[in-house]
Amino acid sequence: MISVAIVGKGNVGVHLYQQLVKKDQLNVIQFDSRQPHELNTFNVAILAVSDHAIPKVSKNIKCPLVVHTSGTTSIQELKNPYRKGVFYPLQSFSKEKPVDFPKVPICIEVEEQQDEKLLRFLSECLGSTAYPISSVQRNHLHVAAVFANNFTNHMYEIAKQICDRYNIPFQMLLPLIQETAQKVQYLSPSDAQTGPAKRNDLPTIKNHVHLLEESYKEIYHLLTTSIQNHGKKL
Amino acid sequence: MISVAIVGKGNVGVHLYQQLVKKDQLNVIQFDSRQPHELNTFNVAILAVSDHAIPKVSKNIKCPLVVHTSGTTSIQELKNPYRKGVFYPLQSFSKEKPVDFPKVPICIEVEEQQDEKLLRFLSECLGSTAYPISSVQRNHLHVAAVFANNFTNHMYEIAKQICDRYNIPFQMLLPLIQETAQKVQYLSPSDAQTGPAKRNDLPTIKNHVHLLEESYKEIYHLLTTSIQNHGKKL
Numbered sequence: 001m002i003s004v005a006i007v008g009k010g011n012v013g014v015h016l017y018q019q020l021v022k023k024d025q026l027n028v029i030q031f032d033s034r035q036p037h038e039l040n041t042f043n044v045a046i047l048a049v050s051d052h053a054i055p056k057v058s059k060n061i062k063c064p065l066v067v068h069t070s071g072t073t074s075i076q077e078l079k080n081p082y083r084k085g086v087f088y089p090l091q092s093f094s095k096e097k098p099v100d101f102p103k104v105p106i107c108i109e110v111e112e113q114q115d116e117k118l119l120r121f122l123s124e125c126l127g128s129t130a131y132p133i134s135s136v137q138r139n140h141l142h143v144a145a146v147f148a149n150n151f152t153n154h155m156y157e158i159a160k161q162i163c164d165r166y167n168i169p170f171q172m173l174l175p176l177i178q179e180t181a182q183k184v185q186y187l188s189p190s191d192a193q194t195g196p197a198k199r200n201d202l203p204t205i206k207n208h209v210h211l212l213e214e215s216y217k218e219i220y221h222l223l224t225t226s227i228q229n230h231g232k233k234l
Numbered sequence: 235m236i237s238v239a240i241v242g243k244g245n246v247g248v249h250l251y252q253q254l255v256k257k258d259q260l261n262v263i264q265f266d267s268r269q270p271h272e273l274n275t276f277n278v279a280i281l282a283v284s285d286h287a288i289p290k291v292s293k294n295i296k297c298p299l300v301v302h303t304s305g306t307t308s309i310q311e312l313k314n315p316y317r318k319g320v321f322y323p324l325q326s327f328s329k330e331k332p333v334d335f336p337k338v339p340i341c342i343e344v345e346e347q348q349d350e351k352l353l354r355f356l357s358e359c360l361g362s363t364a365y366p367i368s369s370v371q372r373n374h375l376h377v378a379a380v381f382a383n384n385f386t387n388h389m390y391e392i393a394k395q396i397c398d399r400y401n402i403p404f405q406m407l408l409p410l411i412q413e414t415a416q417k418v419q420y421l422s423p424s425d426a427q428t429g430p431a432k433r434n435d436l437p438t439i440k441n442h443v444h445l446l447e448e449s450y451k452e453i454y455h456l457l458t459t460s461i462q463n464h465g466k467k468l
Contacts (some may be wrong), residue, residue: 008410023267050386067445072438072441077385080281083328090406090407090409090410091409091410091413092410092413092428103409103412103413104409105409107406107463110448130411131403131406133402136400136403137400139441139445140396140397140399140400140402140445141396141397141400141402141406141407142442143396143442143445143446144392144393144394144396144402144407144441145393145407145410145413146395146429146430146431146454147389147390147393147397147412148389148390148407148410148411148414149410149411149414149428149429150428150429150430150431150432150461151389151453152389152390152411152414152415152428152433153414153417153418153423153426153427153428153459153463154388154423154457154464155381155382155385155386156381156382156386156418156423156425156428157423157461157464158378158381158460159378159379159381159382159423160378160422160424162374162377162378162381163374163375163378164374165374165463166370166371166374166375167371168367168374168375169377170372172339172341172365172375172404173322173324173375173378173379173382173402174418174419175324175325175337175338175341176324176325176338176379176382176383177382177383177386177415177418177419178337178416178419179326179337179383180326180382180383180386180413180415181386181411181412181414181415181416182412182415183387183409184390184408185408185411185412188394189387189388189390189391189393189394189410190391190394192387192390193384193388193439194326194383194384194387195380195383195384197380197382197384197388198384204306207306207373208376208377208380211374211377212377213374215460215463218456219385219456219457219460220377220380221384221454222452222456223388223434223453226388226392226449226453227388227391228362229449230388230391
């Protein structure tokens, strides 16, 4: 029987607990992060706390292996005296919505090879796929995720503002949004690219810039140029 | 029986023909766009030709109602002597892939109200939803679609480049990409927004800019600022 302590009761902590507690092979207990804990009898303590709290909370935990769940924090921010690791689920969690763990890749990092097996096993228990990712890689992955998630969502936001302004139902764009996300599931984004920038359709680009309000003209320009430069690099 | 002439054998023409020809209520014939046609016996001619060819091809077609299928071309570019209209399917078509028409909104525009009924009926035959959209609106919708589709895909492209550079499997981001597109199917993009820009997490933003190569720093800056300004406007 593997004993897992989950420290922290935020989104990530709650979702991990709810899923792992179902497994017969695991003994899982959830702890509050605001107190020190003697967790010597546990195999692993998973810290599901906010990034800035990681050094302080980890210092107060006595457990043979302590892992954090942050996308942006180096493994070295763990200040526990024993073994350290990272167990970072790459997905945006919200409290209300159940997490579909088979669709959540888990970035794992360890200092001692023996611990990789345990973290892989926990990923399996979640139904997730584990990827060994170093702290440096995780940092870059997090930037990449900002483009793939936050900036993409901002493109939707701008599209919606244009629609709202001209009384166009935004729902008209929803199938296109889905199709665009769907396409890169099997095509590389550069092969999937279409549109005026890609085909260097200058009259359409000129017309679009003319139609846009000031604050979006610059974004249109920069992204159009970036698509064109990317095309040249390939 | 309604008679439909489809003029043009490119992507859009072929997909419309394949779908409409199945319907018992329609008589559908496809024509080459390079010759003039006497189509007086047809109820409608659908021009599925490239944008720049619309004036020339429409001039050579004799049919009581001629509609084009372009997202960016005004209804006035039709140079046929009788009634004009627009029948624009908002989705990116590719030759190889069957089109899921129930997921394709159709923008319809007419000059004479009587024609709206026919274009709505054709949308129904495709299983699509028709939206009455003026030429001015269609123009703006097309810009919005560039953000929602081409620029979004470029965000995926940049994410992939970051991944490739640091030997991170891009497939790790695919579930996040799907989730991001999925969320706005029921939440407004501004409600769905998360990330360092949204929560004004300056240390993370600074770290990200530091990690990025020169050509992406500017995009990161501009989009971060735009997300922050958008937040203020709400």
